Amino acid sequence: MxxxxxxxxxxxxxxxxxxxxxxxxxxxxxxxxxxxxxxxxxxxxxxxxxxxxxxxxxxxxxxxxxxxxxxxxxxxxxxxxxxxxxxxxxxxxxxxxxxxxxxxxxxxxxxxxxxxxxxxxxxxxxxxxxxxxxxxxxxxxxxxxxxxxxxxxxxxxxxxxxxxxxxxxxxxxxxxxxxxxxxxxxxxxxxxxxxxxxxxxxxxxxxxxxxxQQPALEALAAESSYNSYTDGPNRKTGVIACGIGYNYLMENFPAGCDFPVLKLSQYPLPKTLVRRMAETCDEILVLEDGQPFVEEQLRGVLPTAVRIRGRLSNDVPRTGELTPDNVKQALGLESAPGFAPSEHVTPRPPALCSGCGHRDTYDALNRVVREYKDYRVFSDIGCYTLGALPPFRAIHSCVDMGASITMAKGAADAGLWPAVAVIGDSTFTHSGITGLLDAVNSNANITVVISDNLTTAMTGGQDSAGTNKLEAICLGVGVDPAHVRVVVPLPKNMDEITAILREEIEYRGVSVIIPRRECIQTLKRHHKEARQNKTTKS
Missing domain, CATH: 3.40.50.970 (Thiamin diphosphate (ThDP)-binding fold, Pyr/PP domains)
Incomplete structure (x- = not known):
């Protein structure tokens, strides 16, 4: 079997x-x-x-x-x-x-x-x-x-x-x-x-x-078993369906599609197959999940007389996912009734977990920075980005991995004070170290908060490259040892944390504060594993 x-x-x-x-x-x-x-x-x-x-x-x-x-x-x-x-x-x-x-x-x-x-x-x-x-x-x-x-x-x-x-x-x-x-x-x-x-x-x-090699690769795509051309009786519209778009198309035609279909799953774009469709169809509809990658190329491959429909023509929504429903609409098929959300269901925005160390870090940070007139907190990508939402509203930017430190540096270079960066431990080792080195080399007047939960929490608790190495890394790139401070983010430590934040903001140079407490989710997992191991041994 x-x-x-x-x-x-x-x-x-x-x-x-x-x-x-x-x-x-x-x-x-x-x-x-x-x-x-x-x-x-x-x-x-x-x-x-x-x-x-x-x-x-x-x-x-x-x-x-x-x-x-x-x-x-x-x-x-x-x-x-x-x-x-x-x-x-x-x-x-x-x-x-x-x-x-x-x-x-x-x-x-x-x-x-x-x-x-x-x-x-x-x-x-x-x-x-x-x-x-x-x-x-x-x-x-x-x-x-x-x-x-x-x-x-x-x-x-x-x-x-x-x-x-x-x-x-x-x-x-x-x-x-x-x-x-x-x-x-x-x-x-x-x-x-x-x-x-x-x-x-x-x-x-x-x-x-x-x-x-490009002509050979294009010929290979044209001959690939993953690309296929299937004729259909209704040649008013030819459909180019890319990747999962082909799956969605066939969901709407369980007995077989009425239109000629070019399934595309291997690139470069096989122009011979595209031109074959254009010779027999009045118009071409492109179904692709993402941006108009194929649709844009068609405009340089086919005669201008051929009408091309897709995301650029708004026959498929310009943004967002491709779905079986918007495929159906683009083909002019009757839509099935959908499910309307209940008026009794209240939207529930994401929030930091109860017991998360980031919560106490943001509580402390808010208490201190709001004592200053023109402060800004530049943050980064991780679950701590939720600090932008109520009840904290603690951060002002999140652009790309590692940008918090370098944006804070740039703002400080332009005269902002205080300029604070909040970054997670995994994001710091991913792409924050070089920004910290830039800040040290120019003695930027910034305070960097590396919120260390000892894991890559946002994606499920994978190992973090910087676990138990953050202080050594900061010292290695040249941060003054007197201004690398470690705290434990808990309500009982709030006075200590806020005092350290004030001291380091007032320090004219690069300072790093590391609030360290294990992610509440991985902590639960580790406790569960420990109990299971204890049961197994006994």
Whole structure:
């Protein structure tokens, strides 16, 4: 009997990567990609094979470590959410120029509708920018199957492969049938060592070779089993359905679509298939979850007489997720009645957990900074960002990972005082250390609060790279030891914390205060594990 498993899209990706013979997965936790690495960390097969699966400090270090695995001939998966690709972009774009040795797959989980993100960027633009092949599964089964294909593709064409999923693919479940399990690669080094040394003389040659591969990659996409053209009797509209958009389209046509359909799950854009549709259809509707990546390209590929509909024409909403319902509306189909929210259900905004140390930190901070006229508190990305909401309303900015320290520095450079930065322990090691070094080098008049809950709490309590190292890091980049202060954020310590905050704000230079108390959620988990271990031993 064929084995079947009910898996999240993230888990299907993870299992596919294990079965494809990876030696390591490299990632920084970021919703909606986190469950990929977590699945590999708990996989018996991955553990048996010694697959490396510890969290990295940030996405750039993850990308570079995965590239090192590829250099020695083995297979590596690197995972991140869409904004993480911004952090990894330097290494990612250059990896297309160096090429690969062992298979290298870059899995990026985009977040349309910004369920847990600052923007809606579409990672397919990065793949096009870097001239890498791209894959976009339309189902969990394809997400599993594509991993093996992606690693083979990477090794055959000596290029990294970008695989893009979105929130609904990552976090919805479906039944998959696992396939062949492949052994890991043996060690082996690149044939052309100069490819990996991007001095200008080498880089120019490598870049020319990369551009020369593009026609073959486009032809491969046109012939790919993941891209398919299906004719239909109603040729008024041809539908190009990308990734999960194909899934949504077919939900509306369980007996088969009336329109010609081009399913797109492999890029570069196969122009021959697109032109074939344009020759037989009056108009083309593009269904893609994210930004108008394909729709924009069509306008440079097809004759201007062909009408193109999609997000740019507002036939599909310009922002937010693609859904079966807005697909139905774009096709002019009758909408089924939906569920209206009950008037008795009150919206419940997110809030910091009861007992969270961030609460006491913000209580203390508010008491002190409100004694000053022009204070500003620059914050960062983590669960402590909820300090922007009632009842605290304690922060004034949250832009990107690590921006709190450097924005506070810039504001102080411009004459603001006091300028306070609030950053979490994991975000600090992710991308705050270099900002602190800048502040030290210019003796910026800022107070940095590293709210340390000893974990990466916002994404589920993963290990934090800076646990038990924060003081040493701050001293190492040059903060005066007298102005690195550690406190325990509890109501009973409020007088001590507020006194230290006042002292360090009044100090004219860089000071760091570290309120340290374990995340209430991981504390509960650790207590539960301890009780279970005690029961097992007895």
């Amino acid at each position: 064929e084995e079947k498993l009910l898996l999240l899209g993230d888990q299907a990706v993870a299992l596919g990567a294990i079965h494809a013979g990876i030696t390591g997965v490299y990632a920084y936790p970021g919703t909606p990609s986190t469950e990929i690495t977590e699945y590999i960390q708990t996989s018996e097969l991955a553990t048996l094979r010694g697959v490396h699966s510890r969290w990295c400090t940030n996405e750039k270090t993850a990308m570079e470590a995965a590239l090192g695995v590829s250099y020695v001939g083995k297979r590596a998966l690197v995972c991140m959410k869409h904004v993480g690709l911004n952090v990894a972009a330097d290494a990612f774009v250059n990896s297309a120029v160096t090429g690969t040795n062992g298979g290298l797959v870059v899995l990026v989980a985009d977040d349309p509708s910004m369920h847990s993100s600052q923007n809606e960027q579409d990672s397919r633009f990065y793949g096009k920018f870097a001239f890498t092949p791209m894959l976009e599964p339309s189902s969990q089964q394809e997400a599993y199957d594509m991993m093996s294909y992606a690693f083979d593709l990477s090794e055959q064409h000596k290029l990294p492969v970008l695989m893009r999923i979105t929130t609904r693919m990552a976090h919805s479940r479906a039944v998959i049938s696992p396939g062949r399990i492949r052994e890991q690669n043996e060690l082996g080094f690149p044939d052309d060592a100069a490819h990996w040394v991007l001095l200008p003389v080498n880089a120019r040659r490598c870049y020319g070779e990369l551009l020369g």
